[in-house]
Amino acid sequence: MRLPHFEYVKPATLEEGLKVLHQSGNKARILAGGTDLLVNMKYRVVRPEIVMGIKSLPELCTVSSGSNGSVTIGSCVTLTDLAKNSLIAENYPALKLATTSIASKHIRNMGTIGGNVCLTTRCWYYNQSKLWRDGREVCHKAGGTVCHAIKGSTRCHAINNSDTIPVLIVLNATMVLKKKGSERLIPSKEFFRDDGIRYTVLEPDEILTALLLPESSGDSYITFIKVCSRKGLDFAWGSIAASVTGSNGKCTQASLVLSSIASAPLVLKKTSQVIIEGGLSEQSIEKAVETARSELGILTNLFTSAGYKRDLSQVLVKRALGELQGQMKKERRTKA
Amino acid sequence: MKQIITLKVNGDTHQVAVSPWHTLLEVLRDQLGLTGTKRSCGMGTCGVCTVIMDGKAILSCLTLAFECEGHEITTIEGISGEGTLHPIQKSFIENGAIQCGFCTPGIIMSAKALLDENPHPDDEQIREALSGTFCRCTGHIKTVEAVKKVSASYGKGKNDGE
Numbered sequence: 001m002r003l004p005h006f007e008y009v010k011p012a013t014l015e016e017g018l019k020v021l022h023q024s025g026n027k028a029r030i031l032a033g034g035t036d037l038l039v040n041m042k043y044r045v046v047r048p049e050i051v052m053g054i055k056s057l058p059e060l061c062t063v064s065s066g067s068n069g070s071v072t073i074g075s076c077v078t079l080t081d082l083a084k085n086s087l088i089a090e091n092y093p094a095l096k097l098a099t100t101s102i103a104s105k106h107i108r109n110m111g112t113i114g115g116n117v118c119l120t121t122r123c124w125y126y127n128q129s130k131l132w133r134d135g136r137e138v139c140h141k142a143g144g145t146v147c148h149a150i151k152g153s154t155r156c157h158a159i160n161n162s163d164t165i166p167v168l169i170v171l172n173a174t175m176v177l178k179k180k181g182s183e184r185l186i187p188s189k190e191f192f193r194d195d196g197i198r199y200t201v202l203e204p205d206e207i208l209t210a211l212l213l214p215e216s217s218g219d220s221y222i223t224f225i226k227v228c229s230r231k232g233l234d235f236a237w238g239s240i241a242a243s244v245t246g247s248n249g250k251c252t253q254a255s256l257v258l259s260s261i262a263s264a265p266l267v268l269k270k271t272s273q274v275i276i277e278g279g280l281s282e283q284s285i286e287k288a289v290e291t292a293r294s295e296l297g298i299l300t301n302l303f304t305s306a307g308y309k310r311d312l313s314q315v316l317v318k319r320a321l322g323e324l325q326g327q328m329k330k331e332r333r334t335k336a
Numbered sequence: 337m338k339q340i341i342t343l344k345v346n347g348d349t350h351q352v353a354v355s356p357w358h359t360l361l362e363v364l365r366d367q368l369g370l371t372g373t374k375r376s377c378g379m380g381t382c383g384v385c386t387v388i389m390d391g392k393a394i395l396s397c398l399t400l401a402f403e404c405e406g407h408e409i410t411t412i413e414g415i416s417g418e419g420t421l422h423p424i425q426k427s428f429i430e431n432g433a434i435q436c437g438f439c440t441p442g443i444i445m446s447a448k449a450l451l452d453e454n455p456h457p458d459d460e461q462i463r464e465a466l467s468g469t470f471c472r473c474t475g476h477i478k479t480v481e482a483v484k485k486v487s488a489s490y491g492k493g494k495n496d497g498e
Contacts, residue, residue: 006337008356031400033355036396038359039379051356053403080392104468106446107380109392110399167426232467234382 001042001129003173009052014059014178014209017052019134021205022180024050030207031055032076033111035103036119043131045142046120055112060209063087069215075208080105082113091216094241096225098167101226104233114208117165117175121158122235123149123194123302141197149300151252156196157263157300165265166241166257167191167224168211176210177202185212194264220245220253223320223329226313236260237304238312244319248332250279250327256317261299261309268295271317280325285318292317341405343369346414354401361385361396364411372412372441383469386442392447393465412441415448424448427486433478438440439471447483455490462487 003206009028012049021028021092031037032055040046054060054145063085071087081086095140102108102116125133125148126141140156147153165188173188188211191200193315202208212316220336222243228234238260254275271292278284299306338353345368352367361378364370364387374384378397385397388410415422421429424444428434433443443466450457450465457465462483471479 003359004361005337005355005357008400010402031403034398034400034403035380035395038400042378051400053400055403103380104383104397105450105465106383106386106393106468184422232464290363 003038003041004044006041006048006049006051009050010051011057011133012089014054014057014207015180017054017057018178018180018205018207020050020052021207023074026204028052028204032115033078033107035107035111036115038312039141040120040127043127045126045133048102054207060114070239071213073113073211073213075117075210076112077106078311079111079113083108092167092171092213094222094243095164095213098163098224098226098241101224101236101239102163105232113164113211114243116162117191117211118200118202119160119162121156121199122162123156123158123196125149137253150298153261157302158199158304159300160192160259160263160265161198161235162265163224163226163239163259165234166239166259167222168213169257169265169267170222170241170243170255171216174212174214175208175289176212177206178209179203179206189267190335195260196263199263204327206222219247221324223323224326225316225317225319225323227333235303238309238316240313240316240320242317242324244275244280244324244328246279247328249281249328251275256320256336258313258316260303261313262297266296266313267335268292268317275321280321280328285321285325288321289318290315312336338418339402341402343368343401343404343409344407345409350476352401356400356402358418359397360399360401360404360409362389362394363401364409370411370413374441376438381470382439382442383446384439384442385444386469386473388445388452391449391452393446393468395468410445410448412445413445422485423446423490424451424483427474427482428479431478431482431483431485433474435471435474439469443469443471443479447486449481450492451483456487457483459484 028050031051031053031118060074063072064072079099082095137146149157169188175186175191224241226239228236242256244251254272258266271288274288274291299309337355343350376382376384379396380395387396389407403423
């Protein structure tokens with residue numbers, strides 16, 4: 001499939017790029033790695049008049065550490081470079097794990113962290129060629145009024161398939177969004193919307209320029225688990241990031257986030273509360289696994305059946321908490 | 337809408353007139369006649385269009401030609417000498433890792449990017465590097481074996497890493 005026609009703009013500076021977006025609004029799309037946008041353009045599900053390449057803007061391509069122990073990741077750092085970065089490998093191993101789990105080496109060499117965060121939500125009925133889509137009524141996301149994933153639904157249920165998002169939320173990352181003349185900082189938890197069409201709060205004239213990671217705390221444990229049909233290349237059926245802060249099985253803080261299950265990453269608040277109250281005991285983990293099922297809300301049959309998604313979510317919660325329990329026990333042994 | 341851009345491919349500098357929507361793959365095949373790089377899915381799934389850009393394996397079907405200016409591109413045509421094969425190519429033939437040959441350029445370029453960076457990878461690293469490429473006839477065991485065998489002596493021959 002060939003790309004549709006468009007005008008290509010390569011800004012020399014970020015300011016110039018923001019100006020272009022300000023003037024063109026909805027007509028322009030930002031191109032970074034291209035592994036998501038260009039595929040969707042070939043499918044004719046995105047038809048921008050202007051494509052603005054920002055990958056070569058140097059201010060977006062660095063990972064740097066601040067004086068307070070925080071780390072700033074430029075949105076155009078490639079997934080390969082991010083996984084190789086020593087600041088990330090030492091302080092945020094779960095982010096490295098999630099990053100290396102994405103697609104194939106080729107795609108990680110091209111794709112960027114900003115692109116993975118803003119990854120288009122996906123659906124069986126939407127991510128198809130125009131010819132294929134034309135065989136059915138036009139769905140919400142393609143500009144129509146029906147949803148093929150859930151019959152009768154008044155909204156789009158396309159799924160957020162990003163692997164780095166759950167880890168970034170668990171790490172309390174902050175997104176830096178810039179537009180002409182202003183900048184806003186959005187906590188990663190509030191960056192996503194439970195809507196397959198407008199799945200982030202990013203405005204058409206804004207660029208996600210960086211991700212800020214707070215200092216990694218010494219007594220916190222974190223893990224990431226992804227389940228997909230093959231280890232390489234496939235999008236996840238479900239993934240989870242989980243973290244706890246504490247020692248000796250007791251937790252002062254807990255955070256669990258599921259991804260690839262719904263249109264937005266699912267922050268399991270009640271499940272986390274169970275762990276804060278009961279710690280990482282077998283009994284408490286059992287209770288957390290039960291609680292998780294009640295927090296999932298309405299799920300679709302996209303990519304896997306809704307029933308499978310519920311079971312998988314419970315398995316992911318159980319595995320993640322077991323892993324954290326193991327990490328904590330191991331740490332206690334090494335300290336003792 | 338066409339613009340003249342300068343591409344550095346296999347050590348040669350080419351000036352080509354391209355439109356913004358032309359991918360590197362289209363320019364390599366249709367304008368430069370370098371048809372060793374294949375086109376198949378066009379969606380980043382199969383890996384047959386793999387070329388090396390600045391030492392990294394990338395997919396030429398998802399790379400705009402406009403964004404390749406100032407970068408060093410190597411295609412399958414650029415790795416063998418005159419009348420001689422690259423050691424990875426020889427190893428693929430000797431180890432039966434080639435059948436119809438359509439996916440082979442992509443797999444060899446992926447393997448070359450890996451071996452140039454890490455001449456002695458373990459099985460897991462080889463599998464990871466080749467995981468973005470599909471072979472639908474020989475299978476993937478032979479390709480992993482071929483890369484493993486050539487890695488033992490990689491970087492020692494005079495034609496390596498060219």
